[in-house]
Amino acid sequence: MTGDLITRVRNGDGEAFRELTDPYRRELHVHCYRILGSMQDAEDALQETLVSAWQGLDGFQERSSVRTWLYRIATNRCLKALRSAGRRPQTGGPVPGFDPPEPTRLGKVEWLEPYPDILLANRVDTAPGPGQRYEAKESISLAFVTAVQLLPPRQRAVLILRDVLEFPTREVAHIMDTTEQSVAGALKRARTTLRQRPSPSAVPEPPPSNSAAERELVIRFTRAFEVGDVDGLVALLTDDVWLTMPPLPLEYQGRDLAARFHAAVTFRRGRTYRLAATRANGQPAFGMYVPDPEAGVCHANGLMVLTLAGSRIRAMTRFEKEVLRSFRLPLTLPYPAEAGRSAEA
Known part of the structure; x- marks a missing residue:
C-alpha cells in the first residue's frame, strides 16, 4: 500500500502525498515543539518538513520507514532553525506598566509557548516499550x-x-x-x-486529569483568582511554588514572593478577572480576561497554565494573550451580569 502511494506521489499526486504524510503530521508537530519550545516555530518547521518531503521523495530509497524518513527531515529542519541567528527574543529590559518585586532569578527560556491539549488528542506519538523513560504526559x-x-x-x-x-x-x-x-x-x-x-x-503526583480532585482544585483556584483573593490563592500553592511569565524573564519562587507579586501586579488597583478553562501541555489552563465596565466586555489578558502536585499548585506560568488563538479562545468575553448588577447597586 505504501509503495503504491509513493509511486503516485512521485508521479505528482498531491492527494497521495497527503494520504502518505497525514498519519504523522500531529506527532511531527509535537516533535518540533519539544525541540523548539514554540508553537509558531514548530508550525514553521512542520511546513518546511512537508515541503522538503514533497520535493525530495525521489531521494527516498525506502531503506527506512516513511515515519523515520519524516523524522529525519523534521529533526534537521529544527536543528537548522536553532542555528538561525536572532530567532530568540531579547526581553530582559525594564517591564513597562508596573513595578514588580525583585525576582528570584531571570529565566533563560523566554521563547517558551504553551501547547493546546486539543492538538494532542488521538495523536500517534510513541510505541511505548519497557525502556521508555518519559511517559507521554511528562514529555509534553x-x-x-x-x-x-x-x-x-x-x-x-x-x-x-x-x-x-x-x-x-x-x-x-x-x-x-x-x-x-x-x-x-x-x-x-x-x-x-x-x-x-x-x-x-x-514531588507529589498531580491528580489525574479531569478527576474530582483536579476539578476541586481548579474550582478553588478560579474562585480566588477571579475576585483577587491573594490569601485564598496563596493557600493553594506549595511552599516552593514557581511563578514564571515568558517572554518576560522574571521568575519568582516561594509563597511569600508569589503573594507579593500577585498583590503588586496581578491584582493591582483592585483588578479582577474572568477565567475560561482549557488545557495546555496536559495541565489545567485558563484564558484570563479583565472586565471593562465602560465597554461592557472582558478583554483578553493572557493564558495561565498550572502545574499541580498533590492537592497544591507548584507552578503558575503566564503567557501573553497572543497564544489564545491556538486554544480557540476569543479576545473578548461578555461582561459578567453579576458585575453589572453590583455596579447598578
Whole structure:
C-alpha cells in the first residue's frame, strides 16, 4: 500500500502525498515543539518538513520507514532553525506598566509557548516499550519542555528521539546523520544534565486529569483568582511554588514572593478577572480576561497554565494573550451580569 502511494506521489499526486504524510503530521508537530519550545516555530518547521518531503521523495530509497524518513527531515529542519541567528527574543529590559518585586532569578527560556491539549488528542506519538523513560504526559509538560530547551541542540534532539520516542540508537544515528557512538555520548550528557532537575519521585503526583480532585482544585483556584483573593490563592500553592511569565524573564519562587507579586501586579488597583478553562501541555489552563465596565466586555489578558502536585499548585506560568488563538479562545468575553448588577447597586 505504501509503495503504491509513493509511486503516485512521485508521479505528482498531491492527494497521495497527503494520504502518505497525514498519519504523522500531529506527532511531527509535537516533535518540533519539544525541540523548539514554540508553537509558531514548530508550525514553521512542520511546513518546511512537508515541503522538503514533497520535493525530495525521489531521494527516498525506502531503506527506512516513511515515519523515520519524516523524522529525519523534521529533526534537521529544527536543528537548522536553532542555528538561525536572532530567532530568540531579547526581553530582559525594564517591564513597562508596573513595578514588580525583585525576582528570584531571570529565566533563560523566554521563547517558551504553551501547547493546546486539543492538538494532542488521538495523536500517534510513541510505541511505548519497557525502556521508555518519559511517559507521554511528562514529555509534553512545561517543566520537561523548558528543561530540554537548556540542552545544546543536538543533545536535545537525541534525548527526545531516544528517551521520548524510543527510536533505536541505530535509527537515531541515521536521523542525525552521525555515528551510534556519537548518539550514545550525546545521550549520556543530556541525561546527566536533566538529572540535575528535582526528582519526580520527590514531588507529589498531580491528580489525574479531569478527576474530582483536579476539578476541586481548579474550582478553588478560579474562585480566588477571579475576585483577587491573594490569601485564598496563596493557600493553594506549595511552599516552593514557581511563578514564571515568558517572554518576560522574571521568575519568582516561594509563597511569600508569589503573594507579593500577585498583590503588586496581578491584582493591582483592585483588578479582577474572568477565567475560561482549557488545557495546555496536559495541565489545567485558563484564558484570563479583565472586565471593562465602560465597554461592557472582558478583554483578553493572557493564558495561565498550572502545574499541580498533590492537592497544591507548584507552578503558575503566564503567557501573553497572543497564544489564545491556538486554544480557540476569543479576545473578548461578555461582561459578567453579576458585575453589572453590583455596579447598578
